[in-house]
Amino acid sequence: MRVTIFDNFPPIKGVRWFNVWVFILTPLLGLAGFFYAPSSRATAAFSALYYVFSMLGVTAGYHRLWSHRSYNASIPLQLFLLAAGTSAAQGSALFWARSHRSHHRYTDTDKDPYNANRGFWWNHLGWMVFVTDLHSGAADSSDLKKDRLLQLQHSWYFFLLPIWAIIVPTVVPGYFWGDWIGGFCFATMLRMTFAHHSTFALNSVAHYLGTAPFDDRLTPRDHFITAIVTMGEGYHNFHHQFPMDYRNAIQWYQFDPTKWFIAACKVLGFASHLRTFSGNEIAKGQLTMKLKDLKRVQEEITWPTPTEKLPVITWDTFQKESKNCPLILIAGFIHDVSSFIKEHPGGSDILNQSAGKDMTPAFFGGVYNHSNAAHNLLSMLRVGVLENGVETPAEPVKPEHAIPPSQSLYVATRRQGI
Known part of the structure; x- marks a missing residue:
């Protein structure tokens, strides 16, 4: 079944109003900066850098490290990624990784927390703002529960959240070059809005648009635009076939800054045991899809009588x-x-x-x-x-x-x- 835009929402039992107000207020307060904040190149540059910081916390930390264990990270790198992930305001690493493992184990079923067959808007926001009878399927998270750093961040999440998501990105522009409004509106609220919807696009756009060069049985697709805004996470078809590979993009010309960041961390001694899938098995997936495409062409051609x-x-x-x-x-x-x-x-x-x-x-x-x-x-x-x-x-x-x-x-x- 392919994805739809609005269809297939499950029966709504309630609304998570806290999430609703977060998703409404962050873009509104961010846009207010265009009317009330002074024009500042320094604030614009800091906002972009802090966005990269936040997204690396999600992509290199929450996703590739803790959800899939695709590499090993030193304690300093883990602390950096936990702070960065907290700044993205998407929940604790423990919560995020546990949900994501359910997504991979039960992709495109009702045990998948963001089941693509429930429609584009359900994937993008619906599963986070509406209460339904749907529940994520069980997935092994015993390693996450034994991780003391993850447990610490999870327990203190709502104390750490305002520090890294609001205070730091507001104070830096305000204290160092006097742009308190720009720091709050752009580096905090607008940056948070982009971090939210870029990540959410992996659940929606990357299951709705793009190509399937490795497998087409399920909805994940490779989508270049999503890869740009998510630090390389948009090569989603590859990722769902080879989730424990630290790369999402395997070609040198494909945009995957998270892969480059992890590789750089290895060179600097902060990361090790970068896991990659067998090139032979990757090639089998690519060949299978090419053969499927050729078979479709073949079936459209008129052939001699057998x-x-x-x-x-x-x-x-x-x-x-x-x-x-x-x-x-x-x-x-x-x-x-x-x-x-x-x-x-x-x-x-x-x-x-x-x-x-x-x-x-x-x-x-x-x-x-x-x-x-x-x-x-x-x-x-x-x-x-x-x-x-x-x-x-x-x-x-x-x-x-x-x-x-x-x-x-x-x-x-x-x-x-x-």
């Missing part, structure tokens, strides 16, 4: 019918060339003179070495199979002569095991 569905014709019948219709024998197949006589590049006479004859040697280089296109077109003119295949046993038909070039490679669906 050999088993062609009538078997005796040599005498072939000779008799050739007097009324230009039939030519090539590679054991009888071809009706009447529709092609006037279009034949070598002229019509050669085809008329070949009626009733075995022209296999001539067609396969004796007179002219025909192109692949000629072989493919010839196969479309087949009307029968000669009994015993050839005029005389001295002229065996080579197997490759019976298969047109366009069918020498063919995508087939395997119905049983090897």
